[in-house]
Amino acid sequence: MGNRQYRSQGARRTDVRPIIVFHSLKMELSALIAIATAIAFAMCWFLLKFGWSGWIAMPITLVVALGITYTFSRGLTARLRQLRDAAEAMTEGDYTVRVPLDDASHDEVGQLARSFNEMAAELQHADQMRRDMVANVSHELRTPVSALQAQVENMADGVTEPTPANLEGILNQTQRLSDLIAFLLDLSRMEAGAASLDVERFNFAEFLDDTVEPLELADGGHAHDIQIHVPSAIMMEGDQDRLRQLFTNIIGNALKHSPDGSSVLVETHEDEDHGTVVTNVVNFGSQISPEERSDIFRRFVKGKTGPGTESGGTGLGLSIARWAAQLHGGTVKVVDDSRGVDFEITLPKYHIEQ
Structure with missing residues (x-):
């Protein structure tokens, strides 16, 4: 299964992000506020110069400034919404989800998105290893257990005699089970990092x-x-x-x-x-x-x-x-x-x- 690029309804391509030259979200937000303030000041000055009442010019200026800030801030926060939706998908067990990145994703949110994608890849790998482990262990256990069951049933039914050769075959299968259990115990110690040494x-x-x-x-x-x-x-x-x-x-x-x-x-x-x-x-x-x-x-x-x-x-x-x-x-x-x-x-x- 390939990695699924996650795009929420709140992260459509229509979201505008005009300030992409900065590598810091704080700088982008500061520039956005400065631009919105400058536009609002210029608009207010223009309306007052042409005789508009301050009681009318100020509300119009505030609405325009808020509209500019809201429109452009959606572009800045779009990746945060993508991260939110991708995290929700991961909580439901979808480890293939990835947050799309572009060449402009160098600020703190972009770094967070990259870290998220790396974490998702690790979790996907760990989940696949868990599935493989269950499949491998099931297979490894099934083989000696099936052989043991067949040999013991044949002896119980009198089909085969408990000769030294047949008993040695049973012993070999139990040894395989013992080795597998020892391997799994070592694996659990290795995963937990709990291994004291008697030097x-x-x-x-x-x-x-x-x-x-x-x-x-x-x-x-x-x-x-x-x-x-x-x-x-x-x-x-x-x-x-x-x-x-x-x-x-x-x-x-x-x-x-x-x-x-x-x-x-x-x-x-x-x-x-x-x-x-x-x-x-x-x-x-x-x-x-x-x-x-x-x-x-x-x-x-x-x-x-x-x-x-x-x-x-x-x-x-x-x-x-x-x-x-x-x-x-x-x-x-x-x-x-x-x-x-x-x-x-x-x-x-x-x-x-x-």
Whole structure:
């Protein structure tokens, strides 16, 4: 749906706004009063000069002055009426409404209209994200719940036996539900900005080994080889739980988008000049175009496993990873690398209160 330019009955093109050279509404109103006063004075002087009675000239002059002021002030206040009507439309849920702007809209009302349009765009985006979230979460919940229901019903009806393989399938579906709930909880914390950090000093190489081990176990029959090149002496400060979210999501994303039997490289070095620890997670062969590199960190944006094919998952992993890095004053980005997709994670060695 395109943005709807809102024009109320009180903001017709017939409204006159003769003073457009000023970039201040106060100056425009002052000029309008000065012009109306000058016209009224000249008219009164003209009528008195030609013998009109002051009791007749003064009322006529006042009526003319008020008419001029009213006519021209409608042009000055037209955008205020547009803003009022647009705000009323937004209260009814129409976030596509916009206040039309022109080249002369540089005064305070024009600035207010621009801010209103920016706010409307943000609200429209937030509303669309809310709709997308409901659709995505509904879809993500429906799939494991439907699978669980079918498997349990088959066991209850005696169609299938509760064999270890069937029970493992049920366990996998419950794990998907647990992961989704964890993602949604992290999303709510991220939206609320409520995330306290339990900062401690730890050995980074040992931390990465502990983080990668469950990923290797969960990799199943995909036969991925996770190569870790990390100096054993690196010590840093941070919240290990949040950082584990960061590296689990980034490395898990690399595994998801790597062919079976391929390797994922995790290599770390210290940047002494900047006091940071830089980790590159590389899955070989594939690439992400420069124009898509910022989009993949947006919520509910899913990567591609092939032409026109979305990967599974919630589309929240990379956005939560970036959030966890930002909590520590770090960054996550995709950098140029001829070997393949390279996620570069930069974290400060020493935690500084944000």
